[in-house]
Amino acid sequence: MKVFVNVGKKDRTGPKDLVGALIKEVGLEKAQIGRIDMRESFVLIEVAPSAAETVVRRMTGVTIKGKRVAAKVDQS
Numbered sequence: 001m002k003v004f005v006n007v008g009k010k011d012r013t014g015p016k017d018l019v020g021a022l023i024k025e026v027g028l029e030k031a032q033i034g035r036i037d038m039r040e041s042f043v044l045i046e047v048a049p050s051a052a053e054t055v056v057r058r059m060t061g062v063t064i065k066g067k068r069v070a071a072k073v074d075q076s
Helices: 015-026 049-059
Strands: 002-005 033-038 043-047 071-073
Touching: 002 049, 015 033, 015 043, 015 049, 043 049, 049 071
Parallel strands: none
Antiparallel strands: 002 043, 002 071, 033 043
């Protein structure tokens, strides 16, 4: 399942920043994190379907590289 996060390359955010936040802030294990699709102004992160709602709830409000994160389940 994909989760949309409103930080991207323009925010100088990299995959390591996102994986770190998912593990430390959300409490995911590395095995629950899939492909990270970095775009200019956002990121799509594949996570285990059972973890998607938790990721949205716990990532929203976290600060990555000085920007507050808003996360939602991707509908595309």
